[in-house]
Amino acid sequence: MAQTPNLVSHASGVWIHRFPSATSCDASAVVAGVTLGAALDLLDSFLDRYVKEYDYYEQAGHLAAQTLESNLQAAGIRSIVTSRAKSVTRLAEKCRHRNKRQNYESIDDIYADIVDLAGVRVALYFPGEREQVGGLISRLSDPLRRSSAERSTSCRALSASMCG
Numbered sequence: 001m002a003q004t005p006n007l008v009s010h011a012s013g014v015w016i017h018r019f020p021s022a023t024s025c026d027a028s029a030v031v032a033g034v035t036l037g038a039a040l041d042l043l044d045s046f047l048d049r050y051v052k053e054y055d056y057y058e059q060a061g062h063l064a065a066q067t068l069e070s071n072l073q074a075a076g077i078r079s080i081v082t083s084r085a086k087s088v089t090r091l092a093e094k095c096r097h098r099n100k101r102q103n104y105e106s107i108d109d110i111y112a113d114i115v116d117l118a119g120v121r122v123a124l125y126f127p128g129e130r131e132q133v134g135g136l137i138s139r140l141s142d143p144l145r146r147s148s149a150e151r152s153t154s155c156r157a158l159s160a161s162m163c164g
Contacts, residue, residue, distance in 0.1 A: 043095050046110045050091060050117070057085035061118035068120055071136055079133070080123040086116060 050057075061083035069081040086094075095110060104110050122133055 042104060042107065043092070043099060043110070046095065046107050047088065047092055049107065051088055054085055054088070057118040061085055061120055064118070065120045067140065068122065068137065071140060072122070072133065075132070075136060077129050077133060077136075078125040079129075081120060082123075083118065083120045085118050086114075091117070 065081045065083035069079070072079050072081065091114070094114065095104075098113060102109065102113055104113070124130060124133065
């Protein structure tokens, strides 16, 4: 079953975050007896996976930008809307830097921490319209958040009925 990207709104733009399927590898650093090489292997596995998923993030950003742009035009807000998927090079730097503080234990930990794999930027001609744009972004992202929460509730209910 294909997963739907979850839009996360922010005052300066929209990011798309995908909640990946569960994958777990212990890469906690030396405290848990795992070598630094294991932590780097985890980051490399994550980056290899991202390279394979890059087109997904590129398309998700593009679709979000198109949706946002058409809604901004309908609201009469003049803007320039662009999108991008995070470059592999920048993502690698960010992961290595953040891993020093986060000590990622799984690929899911990395996905949960890095929320800007795809992004949409809105440049406004009139900065006074910023709050209006923020409200529009929130309204557009609410159905995705709600459907994501509903899926989680359904999964928990299904799991409970199968186990209990």
